[in-house]
């Protein structure tokens with residue numbers, strides 16, 4: 001069976017973790033757009049050189065170029081049995097350009113905003129090595145990391161910044177879900193619970 005899965009969810013929904021576990025279970029690759037762009041640059045392909053130039057000149061990679069990178073990736077032999085696309089497309093514009101393949105499932109991991117804020121807002125990062133710690137596990141700002149650096153809260157992880165990203169998700173990503181609903185491939189999964197509980201719900205959602 002082919003599994004061409006789009007994994008959708010707000011920041012803090014745990015979708016990256018779920019994508020990795022699912023990838024091993026189904027034996028299909030999982031990728032996020034940021035990684036695809038970096039891989040393409042590293043591979044030095046024609047489109048990779050274009051991406052490199054765009055990034056080096058300080059611009060954002062356009063939806064059109066991102067779609068081109070994805071299209072090239074989906075031609076590789078390791079996606080013969082499918083793939084898991086983590087967090088792409090994320091709005092109607094990107095959805096509109098994703099015309100070169102037919103996903104079989106769109107799984108949305110739903111997490112209430114308070115939960116996302118709690119998960120992301122409690123994140124501390126080591127200023128030196130980048131290791132992430134959780135306030136819920138007893139870490140505080142200024143605590144020492146094992147490497148000798150000290151923990152701080154990144155500006156991306158303050159509540160205002162998280163709220164802004166969640167607003168973008170509500171405004172840009174939620175309207176796209178109707179498209180998948182129309183195609184009959186949308187499954188909504190409750191993202192509150194342990195990693196294992198959420199994974200089981202995703203697997204149940206794939207049996208459709």
Ligand SMILES: [Zn+2]
Nearest residue numbers: 126129145147
């Ligand atoms: Zn450290």
